Amino acid sequence: MNDRREPTIEELRRFPLLSGLDEPGAARALAKARAVSVERGETLFRQGDPARRIWLCRTGQLKLYRLSDAGQEKIIAIINPGRSFAEATLFMPRRVYPVHCAALKPSELVGFDADDLVESLRDDPAACFRLLGTLSMRMHEKIDQIESLALQNAHLRVAHYLLDEYRKQGEPETFRLEASKKHIAGLLAVQPETFSRSLTALQRAGALDVDARVITVTDAHRLERAARGALDS
Amino acid sequence: MNDRREPTIEELRRFPLLSGLDEPGAARALAKARAVSVERGETLFRQGDPARRIWLCRTGQLKLYRLSDAGQEKIIAIINPGRSFAEATLFMPRRVYPVHCAALKPSELVGFDADDLVESLRDDPAACFRLLGTLSMRMHEKIDQIESLALQNAHLRVAHYLLDEYRKQGEPETFRLEASKKHIAGLLAVQPETFSRSLTALQRAGALDVDARVITVTDAHRLERAARGALDS
DNA sequence: ACCACTATTTGACCGGAATCAACAAACCGG
DNA sequence: CCGGTTTGTTGATTCCGGTCAAATAGTGGT
Numbered sequence A, B: 001m002n003d004r005r006e007p008t009i010e011e012l013r014r015f016p017l018l019s020g021l022d023e024p025g026a027a028r029a030l031a032k033a034r035a036v037s038v039e040r041g042e043t044l045f046r047q048g049d050p051a052r053r054i055w056l057c058r059t060g061q062l063k064l065y066r067l068s069d070a071g072q073e074k075i076i077a078i079i080n081p082g083r084s085f086a087e088a089t090l091f092m093p094r095r096v097y098p099v100h101c102a103a104l105k106p107s108e109l110v111g112f113d114a115d116d117l118v119e120s121l122r123d124d125p126a127a128c129f130r131l132l133g134t135l136s137m138r139m140h141e142k143i144d145q146i147e148s149l150a151l152q153n154a155h156l157r158v159a160h161y162l163l164d165e166y167r168k169q170g171e172p173e174t175f176r177l178e179a180s181k182k183h184i185a186g187l188l189a190v191q192p193e194t195f196s197r198s199l200t201a202l203q204r205a206g207a208l209d210v211d212a213r214v215i216t217v218t219d220a221h222r223l224e225r226a227a228r229g230a231l232d233s
Numbered sequence C: 001a002c003c004a005c006t007a008t009t010t011g012a013c014c015g016g017a018a019t020c021a022a023c024a025a026a027c028c029g030g
Numbered sequence D: 001c002c003g004g005t006t007t008g009t010t011g012a013t014t015c016c017g018g019t020c021a022a023a024t025a026g027t028g029g030t
Helices: A009-013 A024-032 A087-091 A114-122 A125-151 A154-168 A181-188 A192-204 A220-228 B009-013 B024-032 B087-091 B114-122 B125-151 B154-168 B181-188 B192-204 B220-228
Strands: A034-038 A043-045 A053-067 A073-079 A100-113 A174-176 A208-211 A214-217 B034-038 B043-045 B053-067 B073-079 B100-113 B174-176 B208-211 B214-217
Touching (some): A024 A100, A024 A114, A034 A053, A053 A087, A053 A181, A053 B125, A073 A181, A073 B125, A087 A114, A100 A114, A114 A125, A114 B125, A125 A154, A125 B053, A125 B087, A125 B114, A125 B125, A154 A181, A154 A192, A154 A220, A181 A192, A192 A208, B024 B100, B024 B114, B034 B043, B034 B053, B053 B087, B053 B114, B073 B181, B087 B125, B100 B114, B114 B125, B154 B181, B154 B192, B154 B214, B154 B220, B181 B192, B192 B208
Antiparallel strands (some): A053 A100, B034 B100, B043 B100, B053 B073, B053 B100, B208 B214
8 A cells, every 4th residue: 555646636626525625625635635556456444444534546446345254255335436435434433444445456546534524524514415415325325235135136136237237338239347257246245156147147048248348238128127037038 | 194293392302403403494494394193004105206305203113115026025224213214315316215114003203394404404514414424324234234134144134133132222131122023024134934933043042032022132142152153052 | 478376157066045835823903 | 802914933845046166268467
């Protein structure tokens, strides 16, 4: 974990918490902000560590995850460039990270000082509102995750995930999986073997083609039906 | 769903969003607040309904839940008196309820106008901070739920739930399940049959006694071990 | 380009938990 | 307090998806 070139103002503007600040608040946040880079596989923080910083991903990719006693890993979120994370720790009674974080690719980050951010927010209701919006959206995503874990079987979760990605990227003929199949399996709480079999089944059903990490949706309608539970015909 | 007696100021003070307001903000929030009561089984709102109100439970008990296509129900949260809910909808781009809500017992509620609350928050950073704290805590709870669904099997979830309740209530010899076994099963994403069998197993292991809805923890240490995955010996 | 390690796929097998069924107990509204 | 409905328990059976194993493909680093 090494220090690196300083973040530019333009980059920081993409950080929702600071996007409205030209003024003293931004200066203060910037002053103690620290550019950090991590290698592939390196751990940025561990669950339970004191959360002194809030993070913004500039480049690369990271995973937020939890581990079971047996060492099984559940990925809570995959962090891509432009995404900030760990904001919710700011307002927790015990300010610790609730998950582990490790880099899937070599990554550059900005770490903002938690106390400074709270200070900046104290007299900036607009920034508070932006943060409330961010957290609300995340909360909604978590509820969706809970639903899909509780109410959908493995193949449905896979089909749903692919359909979401397909739509999120504007329904292109072809799109790339955002991470390795192993990690996506971890995100969907499925074993890699099962994920592989799900993809095979969707191919055989004629819904899509898979070429390594590239997915080609050949029949969006069939994919939708698979996501609703009718992966036959 | 009928109107009822007006909420008192003291009751409203228990609402975290308003607890700091003696002033105009509280008056405004109170003005359009509406007391509502629902019968057992009645639906307060459905997933996707426009979220014009934020709710505070005064008496009774409600469930927040999602439904699968097949009609299976996953309970996201059980709402007891004093708890508010649906705050996160305030800051969503599309302001709709993300879950269904129905009463488990006859219940009295206060419904606050969403627009009014946003107005009150606009110039009250302290209230914003309280709300941020509330949402952060809920987020953390959701992450815990995701972990337990993804990384723990049915019996572990049950043991964990019981241990949590036991501790939450101050480790009393005896405590009451907060709802019917059917609903707790729904909260833990387990079939009622499986929940019943888990309780039987914990009894046979000598960890606790069950008398209808009353749980007596006879061996807390054993319960802890069961929650960690060693339900033998 | 080469090597070691990691990721992916496929097959065989097994076990946990859902489902189906039948009954017993508890509860609620009148 | 009664009757009907909902809730809870227990047994039998099924099957989804995890685990183990082994072979292959892919990747990053030097």
